[in-house]
Amino acid sequence: MGTAGSSTRGQSMISSSKHQKQGRCPRPHDWGMGNPQDWLVEILLAFAQQHFRHPENVTRSSVKYTKKPLSEPLLPHSNPALDELALEVFRVVLTFIGDLPCALNSEVDVTHRLLEMCGQGPCPQELQLEVYCQILKQLTFTSSNKSDKYYRVWQFLFTMLAYYLCPVPLQSTMKKYLKSVATHGSASLAGVAKACYQQLERTRKIGGRRRYPSPMEVKALLKGHSQRWIFVNIPGGCRQAVRVNMGTTLGDVIHNLCKRLGVSNQEQMAEYGVTWAEDAESLESPLNPSLYILDLLQEMETPERMSLKLWFYQIHWESPLEFNNKLCVDLQYHQVLKLYETGQLLMRKEHAPISQSELASRMAALKHRATGAFHPPNRYEVQASIPVDLWPAYSEDYWLRKVLAYLAQLLETGMSHLEAKQHFLDIASAFPLFGTTLLEIANSGVRETQERLPTAETNSDEKDDWTQLPGQALVLIYSLVPFPDKFSMSLTCRRWAQGFSSPSTWQDMVIRVKPESSNTWILMFKHYGHFIESARIKFDCTEWHCHGLVSSIVGQLCHSRYSRLQRLTLAGFCVHLEDLQKNLKGLFGAAPIAHAGLTEVDFTNISGQFEDSVFMSLARYNPSLEKLLIANKHPVIRLQPNNLLSILRSCRRLRHLAVWGHSLSDIVGEAFLEKLRAPLQLLQVFYDSPAPDCGIISNNVWKDLRDSLPDLQVHLHFPVDIPIYHILGILQPDMPVVSIEIYSTLDLSRVLKRVSSFYHHCLRRLSVQGPGTAEVLQESVGLQKLCRKLKEVKYNFTGIPK
Numbered sequence: 001m002g003t004a005g006s007s008t009r010g011q012s013m014i015s016s017s018k019h020q021k022q023g024r025c026p027r028p029h030d031w032g033m034g035n036p037q038d039w040l041v042e043i044l045l046a047f048a049q050q051h052f053r054h055p056e057n058v059t060r061s062s063v064k065y066t067k068k069p070l071s072e073p074l075l076p077h078s079n080p081a082l083d084e085l086a087l088e089v090f091r092v093v094l095t096f097i098g099d100l101p102c103a104l105n106s107e108v109d110v111t112h113r114l115l116e117m118c119g120q121g122p123c124p125q126e127l128q129l130e131v132y133c134q135i136l137k138q139l140t141f142t143s144s145n146k147s148d149k150y151y152r153v154w155q156f157l158f159t160m161l162a163y164y165l166c167p168v169p170l171q172s173t174m175k176k177y178l179k180s181v182a183t184h185g186s187a188s189l190a191g192v193a194k195a196c197y198q199q200l201e202r203t204r205k206i207g208g209r210r211r212y213p214s215p216m217e218v219k220a221l222l223k224g225h226s227q228r229w230i231f232v233n234i235p236g237g238c239r240q241a242v243r244v245n246m247g248t249t250l251g252d253v254i255h256n257l258c259k260r261l262g263v264s265n266q267e268q269m270a271e272y273g274v275t276w277a278e279d280a281e282s283l284e285s286p287l288n289p290s291l292y293i294l295d296l297l298q299e300m301e302t303p304e305r306m307s308l309k310l311w312f313y314q315i316h317w318e319s320p321l322e323f324n325n326k327l328c329v330d331l332q333y334h335q336v337l338k339l340y341e342t343g344q345l346l347m348r349k350e351h352a353p354i355s356q357s358e359l360a361s362r363m364a365a366l367k368h369r370a371t372g373a374f375h376p377p378n379r380y381e382v383q384a385s386i387p388v389d390l391w392p393a394y395s396e397d398y399w400l401r402k403v404l405a406y407l408a409q410l411l412e413t414g415m416s417h418l419e420a421k422q423h424f425l426d427i428a429s430a431f432p433l434f435g436t437t438l439l440e441i442a443n444s445g446v447r448e449t450q451e452r453l454p455t456a457e458t459n460s461d462e463k464d465d466w467t468q469l470p471g472q473a474l475v476l477i478y479s480l481v482p483f484p485d486k487f488s489m490s491l492t493c494r495r496w497a498q499g500f501s502s503p504s505t506w507q508d509m510v511i512r513v514k515p516e517s518s519n520t521w522i523l524m525f526k527h528y529g530h531f532i533e534s535a536r537i538k539f540d541c542t543e544w545h546c547h548g549l550v551s552s553i554v555g556q557l558c559h560s561r562y563s564r565l566q567r568l569t570l571a572g573f574c575v576h577l578e579d580l581q582k583n584l585k586g587l588f589g590a591a592p593i594a595h596a597g598l599t600e601v602d603f604t605n606i607s608g609q610f611e612d613s614v615f616m617s618l619a620r621y622n623p624s625l626e627k628l629l630i631a632n633k634h635p636v637i638r639l640q641p642n643n644l645l646s647i648l649r650s651c652r653r654l655r656h657l658a659v660w661g662h663s664l665s666d667i668v669g670e671a672f673l674e675k676l677r678a679p680l681q682l683l684q685v686f687y688d689s690p691a692p693d694c695g696i697i698s699n700n701v702w703k704d705l706r707d708s709l710p711d712l713q714v715h716l717h718f719p720v721d722i723p724i725y726h727i728l729g730i731l732q733p734d735m736p737v738v739s740i741e742i743y744s745t746l747d748l749s750r751v752l753k754r755v756s757s758f759y760h761h762c763l764r765r766l767s768v769q770g771p772g773t774a775e776v777l778q779e780s781v782g783l784q785k786l787c788r789k790l791k792e793v794k795y796n797f798t799g800i801p802k
Contacts, residue, residue, distance in 0.1 A: 040177055044136050047173045051075060052133075064140040067099040074133045077126055078707040086130045089117055093134055097152040107222055108215045115163055115212055123708055129167040131160060132174070154192045155221055161199040162247045162292075163208040174200065199247040206249065206290040211298050213246065221246070230293065232257065232310045235280045236334035238327070240312070244293050250274050251289035257312050261331065262324025271316040276300060276308040280334070286315055321429055323422050333421040336428045337367065341387060345431045357394060360386050361402035363427060368403070369410050369420035376404055474499030482512065487524070506531035513539040513550050513572075525553060533564050539572035551579040554587055566598060571605035581614050588618040597622035602629040604658060612643045619650040626678075629658040631686045639663040645671055652677035658684035661696075661730070669701040673708050680705075684715040687730060688722060696729055703734040715739040727751050733758050739765040749775035756783040765792045772797025 044063040049055050052062065053076045073086035092114045094100040096107075118128050138153045166174050178200070181193035213221070220228065226246070231239045232253065240260065242253050258269045273286025276296075287296070300308050314335060323329050339345050340363065364385035368377045377385070379396055382403050391399070410420065428434055469477075478486050478499060490500035499505060506528045539550045550572075568587075588598070601618060603610070610630075619625065628651070630639070639647075644663040648654065648671040655678055664685065672680045705712060714737045718727060721744050728750065731737075737759045742748065748770045755763065756779065766783070770776070772795075780795060 040136060040140050043173055043177045043180075044133075044140075047133075047170065048074075051169060063137055065138050067094070069094065069100075070134075073130055074137070075126070075130050077123070077130075079123055079126075079704075082123055082126055082130075085117060085127060089114065089127065089131055090134050092117075093131070093138065093156070096156055097138065097149045099149070108213075108218045111159070111218050112212045115159075118160070118164055124164075125167055128160075128164045129170055132166055132170055135160065136174075136177070151192075152222070154196070155226065158192070158196050158199060158226075159213070159221070159246060161196055161203055163203075165203045165208065166200055171200075195245075195247075202247060202249070209246075209292045209295050211295045213294070214298055217246070217294060230297065230310070232274065232312045233280070234312050234327070234331050235283075235338070236330045238330060240327075246294060248293045249289065250287055250291045250293055250296065253293055254289060254312070260325075261328040262322070263328070265319075268319050271314055271319060272312065273315045274310055274312050276305070277311055278307050278309065280311065280313075281338070283311055283313055317429075317434065321425055323425075326418060329418060329421050329425070332425055333370065336425060336434075340428055341384070345428055345434055356390060357398075357402065359427070360390055361399065362406045363424060364399075364403045365406035365410055366420045366424040366427075368407060369415060370417050370424060372417040374411070376407065469495070469499075471499060471502065471504075475502060475504045478505045479508070501528065503531040508534045509536070511535060511537045511553060513537065513553070531564065534567040535565060536569040536571070539570075551583050554580065554583040567600040567602075568598060569600075569602040569605075572607070577610065581611060584610075584614050585617045588614070589621045597624045599624055599653075600627040601625065602627070604629045604631065609638075612639055615639060615647060616643060619647040623651055624653055625651040626653050627656040628654060629656070629684075631658045631660045631684065641665040641668055644668055648672070648677075649674070654678070655680060656682045659686070661685050661687040664697055666698050666701050669697040669705060673704055679709045679711060681709075681711050682713050682715070684717065686717045686719060687726075688720045697732070699732040699734050702732045702736075706734050706736050709736075712736050713738045716741070718742045718744065721745050724748070724750060728754060731755065731758060735759075736762060738762055741767040742769070744770045747771060747773055747776065749773065749779050752776065752779035752783055756786045760786040760788070762789065763787045764789050766790060767792075767794040769796040770798070 041060055041063055045058070045060060048058045048063050052058050052074055053072065070087055070090050073083050075086075077083055077086065091100060092110055095110050096114065114131075118124065118131055135153060135157050139150070139157070175197065178193045178197040182190045182197060184190075220226075227243050228245075229241050230244055231241055233239055234257075240257060242256055244253065254272055254274055255269060258264075258272055261272075263269055263272070273289070275284050275286050277283050296310075299305060300310075312331075314332065321332060336345070364377075364382060367385045368381065377400075379400060382399050383391060383396070385403070386399055415423070474496065478489065481489070486500065486505075490497045509532050537550065537553060565587075598618070599622075615628075615630065618628075628647070638660050639662075641663055644659065645668050648668065652674075657680065714735055716730070716737055716739070718741065724744075724746050727742070727744075731751075731754050735758070740755060740759075740763065742751065744751075748768060752768070755766070760783075766787075768780070776797065784790060784793060
């Protein structure tokens, strides 16, 4: 918590106030001399008079500290269940700060319970706003002997800010108070307020923490130890101690270490990163700088990652080398040395001003001098200093004689070991391959010839230019061409074959299956299918051969246990669905270990009726599903309401759903309000012929959905001609409708009248196709005037009277 951890708990957290003794509250211009508690009373009182449950009865005592549980929540709530939950939360807050008894060694459970209720309640944002108001209320202590509890409340405020963003209605009030305390409060209190303000801004930008605090973290927090030390390794065997707290991110650690290197430019700091690995030889891709460091440490404590350590290293080498201090030189030297010894930085002969053997001998001598040793190197040390590809070209005696000669010259000049490292880096930075990242690629099984055979029609210089394209450029080229051309490109040269086998080339695939398609797709999927993250399969299966190919492709996707598939789209026409459904069940029921499972499934453009068991298998084995689209303008895929209910209860992260109205009911609508599920954001419903006892959700359920899910948007589609009374029965007053699309051959005047009456405050898009009677035209004009948020209107009226 910034400087808050350095202050002792024995210090007085707040000073006495002359205004407090006189019984009056300081005005804003007196804040420099007043008590911070009085500032909070005034700031919180202004908020309470607008937002509290009974604003007409709000007094100064309503926003002051109390050691007794509340009789009713501070704020009004849309859901009655939140009232009891808010009272329980306040009892947990009192337990955390010590006003209510707490069982022995149960502080961790109390903290986790409070964070869990705030994040997984029926209306998390409303409950979080209630908790923040309760915390600010408890900050208004009036006696100096409660400094210990006062400090705990500040600690708890910081903890909440690290996990949940302060709701918008309270943000301005929170910022105003924190800025005032940070500016005019005592030294210790100013540090706490400043840390809280910084954490509020950090959570607003990158979000809160994702893991609950560990038991050790909670116990240290309650003892006033808000900071801890962690060790970050640097190539070369050096470890750096970094002080972190609950809100520290990897970006903060990188910024701290860059300052120690003498790097202050933001563009240069972007060249550094942190990763986890067992040693410096196995450094992987850098971790996301927005990760919270204590969340990362908890992940590293799992059994499969116990051997990993944090490593700080340079990712890119775009800026010129700067030798600011010894730490900076050591980091760059040991990273470049590894690349050089493995032969990844060797010069080509046509670019070398001196022979490769002379250059390698000089750098071997510099490496030996960089160790600080004055004794001559032995044969084994010389061999370890020469690149592996260059060592067999000459005898051991030759290398030993050359290295010793250069080493004698270095010792005569009095070069220090630090200067030797700098000189080594200067030479290496002139190599053509310096600053590139080379990855090892397994042999594809194609035997290569020892010499490249030039052809009469090919210009060798022009061919070199094409074979040296950067990897990202190759991936972009591969993404712009169809698959047959990709396969032909991979046969051009070794460099392009490596680009074809790159994971980035296969992440997002568009697979077009035609009757004349070959089985090449199946062969490629066996080798590279586990790289695919997004697959869009388009087909026209009017022939049996094409149908079998589609089924085989889906089958190959589910055979890899290390599959990364997250998004699947099927589009096309298929006559025989038996094998395809069987393979889809296998795909949905696979248990990949590389990721959590499918997150998006789109079947909106496929013609063919699927069994409900296919989607039941999808929901059972893919609880991480966030987007399920199984309805479009062609009424094909229909789920029974009870099966859709089972899917919703299995996939609690579902945010976007497109279904036919046949699948909806009041019970399905109430399932969206269940606890411990992500809020639904977009619901697309397609209606055709009316069905008894299904397809219509009552207005009471829509009202609960609108109140509990303020971000919910409903899109209604009527793609076929259905009775007007059925459309009117579907349109409920409290539906959060933002888009309506209607096709009908009947008079739609009553429908448009109801739309303008119910949805004038939320409707954004309207598309109507039907007869243009005088009543319809009149209602359409009135609707456009009444719906202020309407951005897109499409009318296609037939038979308009003159």
